[in-house]
Amino acid sequence: MKNLFCIVFLCLTNLITSQEDYNIEINGETFEIALDKAYEFNVKNKVYKVKVKQKDTLIYDDEAFSFKFLKDHKVSKTVVDQGIEQLMMMTAEGSGLIIQKYSTLNPTMLNELMINEVTKESINYGYTLERQDYERTLSSGKKINVNKAVLTYNDEINIYEIATSGEKDQGVLIMTMKMDGSNSSSGAKLIQLTWDTLKIK
Structure with a gap:
């Protein structure tokens, strides 16, 4: 038994x-x-x-970070390049998040570069950009700066948030993508749960 x-x-x-x-x-x-x-x-x-039953809320635990996510979302893990591992969770409407773990460089200088990369195509198309940068305190007590870009075009709203934490030759980059302005969509819930439970070690 x-x-x-x-x-x-x-x-x-x-x-x-x-x-x-x-x-x-x-x-x-x-x-x-x-x-x-x-x-x-x-x-x-x-x-x-x-x-065998699966819990409604699961924990992804890595040596560099951890967070909770709903069982309905699948975590996809890939190696982007040497020294860069990437996790991705996406919803059907295109909202979700990407977490990159760096083992060869400190990513804290990449915030603005990433914001520019993910927004430039929309801006060229005609979206209006509003920056709403802020400081967030994680559940571990660690404070991180979040670069937030809100893109609007007619009734469409796309929201990107990028944050990094690092030290010499290592660190973590977090990027969230919300493809609507709703706070009750599956994408919004996925992103909110990740932010609420994210711990960077």
């Missing part, structure tokens, strides 16, 4: 990295399972009922 619970716990702790089907190994035998589906396993002539 104890071993069975350990197996189920290990399965649960690995759910944040994938949203596909899983394998569970019981007493040397492997079974395919899916989330939120009930199963019965016969182990040494005893029947055990198992259902």
